[in-house]
Amino acid sequence: MMRRGRLMLALAACLVACGGSALLQDEAVGIKIPAHFPAIDFPEDNAPTRLRIELGRRLFYDTRLSADGNTSCGTCHVLSAAFTDGRRVSEGMQHHTGKRNAPTLANLAWMPRFMMEGGVPTLELQALAPLHDTLEMGFNMMEVIEKLKHDEALTALARAAYGRDTLDPFVITRSLAAFQRTMVSGDSRYDRYAFEGKKDQLSEQELRGLELFISEKTRCSECHSGVFFTDFGFHNIGLYEAYADRGRERVTYDSLDMGKFKTPTLRNIGLTSPYMHDGSIASLEEVVEFYNAGGRNHVNKDMRIHPLGLSAQEMEDLVAFLNALTDWNFVQRTDLMPYETE
Amino acid sequence: MVMNIKYFAGIALGLATLPLVFSSCTEDAADRGPAAVVLDFNTRWDGGDFQVQEVYTDQFGNRIRVDNFKSYVSMVKLFRSDGTEVLLEDFYLMDFKNDNRYTFDDVPEGTYNGMQFYLGVPPAYNKDQDPAQYPSSHPLSVAGSQGMFWHWNTGYIFTKFEGKADTTGTEGADLLHSFSFHVGDDPFLRVFESFDTPIIVERGKTTTVHANIQVDHILGNGGSEGIDLATDAITHTSGNTELAKKFMDNFVDAITLE
Numbered sequence: 001m002m003r004r005g006r007l008m009l010a011l012a013a014c015l016v017a018c019g020g021s022a023l024l025q026d027e028a029v030g031i032k033i034p035a036h037f038p039a040i041d042f043p044e045d046n047a048p049t050r051l052r053i054e055l056g057r058r059l060f061y062d063t064r065l066s067a068d069g070n071t072s073c074g075t076c077h078v079l080s081a082a083f084t085d086g087r088r089v090s091e092g093m094q095h096h097t098g099k100r101n102a103p104t105l106a107n108l109a110w111m112p113r114f115m116m117e118g119g120v121p122t123l124e125l126q127a128l129a130p131l132h133d134t135l136e137m138g139f140n141m142m143e144v145i146e147k148l149k150h151d152e153a154l155t156a157l158a159r160a161a162y163g164r165d166t167l168d169p170f171v172i173t174r175s176l177a178a179f180q181r182t183m184v185s186g187d188s189r190y191d192r193y194a195f196e197g198k199k200d201q202l203s204e205q206e207l208r209g210l211e212l213f214i215s216e217k218t219r220c221s222e223c224h225s226g227v228f229f230t231d232f233g234f235h236n237i238g239l240y241e242a243y244a245d246r247g248r249e250r251v252t253y254d255s256l257d258m259g260k261f262k263t264p265t266l267r268n269i270g271l272t273s274p275y276m277h278d279g280s281i282a283s284l285e286e287v288v289e290f291y292n293a294g295g296r297n298h299v300n301k302d303m304r305i306h307p308l309g310l311s312a313q314e315m316e317d318l319v320a321f322l323n324a325l326t327d328w329n330f331v332q333r334t335d336l337m338p339y340e341t342e
Numbered sequence: 343m344v345m346n347i348k349y350f351a352g353i354a355l356g357l358a359t360l361p362l363v364f365s366s367c368t369e370d371a372a373d374r375g376p377a378a379v380v381l382d383f384n385t386r387w388d389g390g391d392f393q394v395q396e397v398y399t400d401q402f403g404n405r406i407r408v409d410n411f412k413s414y415v416s417m418v419k420l421f422r423s424d425g426t427e428v429l430l431e432d433f434y435l436m437d438f439k440n441d442n443r444y445t446f447d448d449v450p451e452g453t454y455n456g457m458q459f460y461l462g463v464p465p466a467y468n469k470d471q472d473p474a475q476y477p478s479s480h481p482l483s484v485a486g487s488q489g490m491f492w493h494w495n496t497g498y499i500f501t502k503f504e505g506k507a508d509t510t511g512t513e514g515a516d517l518l519h520s521f522s523f524h525v526g527d528d529p530f531l532r533v534f535e536s537f538d539t540p541i542i543v544e545r546g547k548t549t550t551v552h553a554n555i556q557v558d559h560i561l562g563n564g565g566s567e568g569i570d571l572a573t574d575a576i577t578h579t580s581g582n583t584e585l586a587k588k589f590m591d592n593f594v595d596a597i598t599l600e
Contacts, residue, residue: 119495121470128473128484129493142478142485169474169484250580251495 024160026051031109034186036195037227040109046124046174048181051161056179058154059172061338064147065131073130073176076102079336082268082327083183088279099245101279103264104272106185106330112232116261116277119251123177128169141169185267185330186227190321202324209321212314218291219304220318229266229325235302236260238295239276247277259300270323271331284322288315376447378548379430379541381418383442385411385555392557394439397517401563402509402570407517408557409505411438412490413593414463414481414498420449420541421456428454433463435481435490449543456537457551461594462500465528469497492526495580499526501593503560509572521575525586530579532594539599552600559596566592 026049031040042048059065061074076090077083083105090102100116114120120129131141148154148167158167162174190210193201202210214221225231234248236259248257261277275281281290292315294307310318330336385392392398397407418430428450436442462468467482473491476483482498490499502524506517543549562568567588577585 115494117495119492121496122472124474125472125496128491131493140489168478173472173474246581253580253583 024051024156026160029053031182031184033184034191034195036191037107037184037186038110040181042181043122043124043177046178048178049161051157052175052178053182055154055157055161055171056175056177057336058157058339059176060179062148065144067143074338077105079333080271080331082106082185082271082331084272086273088274100277101274104268105180105183106267106327107228107265108183109181110228113262117248117250118234118262123180124173127173127176131172141172144172145169183330183336185327187329188267188327189324191327193324203320205317205320206324207321208314209317209319209324212310212318213321218308218310218318220291222304223263223302224266230263232262234260234262236298236300237291237305238298238301239280239290241296241298243298245277256300259298266322266325268326268330270326284319285315288318288322376548377449377451377543377545379420379446379449379543380548380550381430381444381446381553382550383415383436383553383555385438385557387556388558388563392555398558400558400561400571402561402568402572403511404507404509404571405515405517406507406521406561406571407505408438408503411501411503411557412436412488413438413461413501414490416460416463416467418444418459419457420454420543421458421537422452423455427458433467433481435486435488437488445548451543451545454541454543456535457539457541457599458533458535460531460533461590462526462531463498464531467498468526468528468531471497497526497528499524500530501525501590503589507571507575509570519571519575521571522578523576523586523589524578525589527579529583530586530590532590534594534597536599554598554600555593556596556598560589560592562592564592564596566595 029048029050031048033040046052059073060077061072063069063072063075065072076085076087078085083102085102087102089100103116108114108123111123114123114126115129120126128141131144145167151167155167158164158171158175162171164171189201189206192198212218212220213224223231223233223235234257236247240259243259246258248260248262249255269275269284273283275284275287281287288310291305292308292310295301295305385394387398394408394411397405399405413436415434415436417432418434420428420430422428430446430449431444434442434444463482471482473482473484473487476486478485480486487498490502491497492499502522504520504522504524507519507521508515508517509519539551541549541551556564558564559566560569561571569585569588569592574585574588576582577589579586
């Protein structure tokens with residue numbers, strides 16, 4: 001496990017010829033995280049190094065990872081939208097419409113289970129999903145490797161970063177995860193207000209919204225809790241009387257889990273519309289109206305979702321607070337952009 | 343595929359860890375040739391041969407063509423009458439468009455009174471495991487699994503059985519009705535056991551065990567619960583666990599040793 005802000009000793013030097021010219025030498029790096037975030041527990045086989053992150057970043061934006069050669073991870077996970085794509089549900093390969101709204105990738109380093117039903121246990125394994133899903137990149141990892149193995153520079157990078165012979169599934173899954181763990185976001189005006197003592201960072205209205213957010217009246221912060229604004233739990237919020245997407249029930253086969261989805265983070269929520277697992281709610285105003293109305297009837301609906309009786313002013317205040325959760329430095333970080341645009 | 347024979351004693355079902363290798367083959371016997379066992383999986387239909395991509399008629403009158411039929415077989419073991427056992431192989435991915443004939447050289451000589459294997463992948467190797475950790479020659483690796491793991495979820499797909507059918511009973515009609523069974527996850531693992539056919543392993547001889555899979559029985563022809571593709575055509579486990587269960591129950595019952 002690695003602590004924040006500290007540089008590990010350089011890993012045993014991995015010297016490999018890169019494209020026949022420069023030498024590649026890898027080194028351990030620390031991931032910058034805000035002081036109010038817990039330390040990251042890195043997997044043993046994937047501590048962050050400069051080249052692992054570089055390789056992951058190159059792959060993340062590489063359209064050769066898709067069957068049609070047009071789609072990369074970055075097509076649906078766009079930095080300026082906090083790694084979402086602004087669409088109701090994702091449009092993947094050859095304009096197949098996906099079934100779910102692309103979630104933000106901020107702060108995945110702390111996420112215990114991936115995907116909205118929580119089926120996938122690690123960020124490394126998650127990378128296999130878009131590469132297999134016919135709705136997403138319509139491709140298979142082995143075909144990707146077939147295409148990429150002729151890229152000498154990439155292969156050299158893979159060798160230097162992981163000390164393996166080739167660009168294989170291990171290297172691809174690890175490097176994509178290594179890059180995604182650098183997507184740390186915790187520098188919103190709310191953070192400066194709450195954790196850096198900068199009381200002028202939130203307006204009167206935003207402060208009223210914060211009060212409401214953590215109040216007994218709304219109980220928003222019971223599910224959208226902690227510094228990540230999620231309990232990482234699964235809840236049915238009464239979005240539908242009958243769910244087309246069964247959510248957590250898909251992996252537990254338990255009817256009590258029907259319509260339950262992983263609580264999404266609310267960080268950068270002002271940038272990630274539309275909302276909910278299926279992108280069915282267009283704006284934050286409508287989300288708050290939805291909660292205020294108490295959701296639709298469903299046997300599994302969480303008890304905390306019921307008519308809240310908020311005034312128009314209170315609803316506006318809540319929305320104002322949610323908009324103060326945007327981390328503008330995060331969405332402008334050049335080290336998260338494709339190399340060409342840096 | 344690499345055949346590694348691992349010998350070990352023990353009677354536990356569902357071993358969680360790889361067995362220890364404590365012996366290879368008997369020293370002075372090499373000149374008499376190997377003591378080999380061939381395990382040959384054959385697909386059958388109503389007493390005759392069965393081939394993927396051929397059309398057959400089931401007991402409901404549905405004409406069906408299976409286009410893809412794959413299945414994991416794991417922890418293939420032979421048992422001696424004293425309860426000790428020999429692990430022949432840990433994992434296979436059978437693809438029924440090919441032959442599925444596996445040769446094990448250097449099986450310890452003796453008379454075995456039973457054979458056992460799993461249809462599927464046992465829990466310790468299944469959920470939350472990482473296919474990227476295996477070399478690509480391994481049946482559980484990304485390449486070797488040939489798409490037989492859930493990507494949006496975790497764990498291996500034990501069996502895929504998919505194709506087209508005509509369920510209208512119209513003579514000469516095109517096969518337009520898709521069926522697709524993707525069954526996986528721990529509750530659907532099945533153990534096949536047979537203690538009816540003694541297996542005698544001798545130096546210099548090859549003993550062939552035929553494992554016949556009566557594909558019509560999977561759909562219920564052998565007296566197990568019927569699966570009528572007109573109404574029960576799709577399960578990806580999730581969404582129709584009842585059908586997934588029925589499929590695996592029928593599948594394991596459809597296997598006989600010869």
